[in-house]
Amino acid sequence: MTRQCLDKDIKINPAKGRVHVLFDGAEIGSSLNALELDEPGAPLRIYLPRSDVREDILELSETKTICPYKGEAHYYTLKTLTADGPDQVWYYPDPCPLVEPIRDHLAFWGDRIEYRTSEV
16 A cells, blocks of 8 residues: 655754653653654644653554654553553654654653753
8 A cells, every 4th residue: 555645834843952741740751852843733743752751651552543744643552650641642653754854753742741841
């Protein structure tokens, strides 16, 4: 099956400073190499390199979605001692060429997800 990737004015830029991702008040990721993905009509998304996120709290989900601009997204559920966040992490294992920089990066969303930035 051939993958179709549509073109769109998506911009990917390095995030300034260190990006911290918190889930239920606890830090689950921290990176100086985060990327900001700005897609018209969608909220700004921040992607952290997988290596900068705690792997022990990620449980692979069966959920997958298709974005015509980014490709097939795969999901993780966040599991900590205090909370679960079903499908609140996603990544593109084989992204469309337009967004190739987000390969091996994770994005987060949900009511218990918080982003903070610091200078270092």
